[in-house]
Amino acid sequence: MAILKILQYPDERLHTVAAPVTQVTDKIRLLLKDMAETMYAAPGIGLAATQVDVHERIIVIDTSETRDQLLVLINPKIIASDGISDFEEGCLSVPGIYGKVQRAEFVTVSALNAKGESFILDADGLLAVCIQHEMDHLAGKVFVEYWSRLKQARTLARLKKKQRSTM
Ligand code: NI
Secondary structure, three states: OOOOOOOOOOOHHOOOOOOOOOOHHHHHHHHHHHHHHHHHOOOOOEEEEEOOOOOOOOEEEOOOOOOOOOOOEEHHHHHEEEEEEEOOOOOOOOOOEEOOOEOEEEEEEEEEEEOOEEEEEEEHHHHHOOOOOHHEEEEEEEEOOOHHHHHHHHHHHHHHHHHOOOO
């Protein structure tokens, strides 16, 4: 297993649209292990393949307090959604930046698991938000891009200042 490098916003590669996985192979399962290890080490509650510069529709999530409920979503699709929630979100690709995004409160998702079997999941609360956040990554969208241009410009300025001070 290996810890993968997480792309940092505003890296242009974060805007790549991921392609569907055609077959869940051993290579994909190895990537899933590395992605899970990277997410747990960060630590974070979700990671999309886009963030580790692999442009396939693959997500790992663990919103449990015990950090032992790994959820794998391959080729996820939201087949139903309802309600409105606005959680404060963060992202491993935008460290130190937090803010609200309006999303659906409940989602029903279809996806493949690590064995390539299809399943359907009903999610609410933090898990529902996390799924939508990670699926945005697969579409090339980062959560700060929901904000106003002014707030995005301020965010970029803050990130640049932080990057300078840690060099
Ligand atoms: Ni993120």
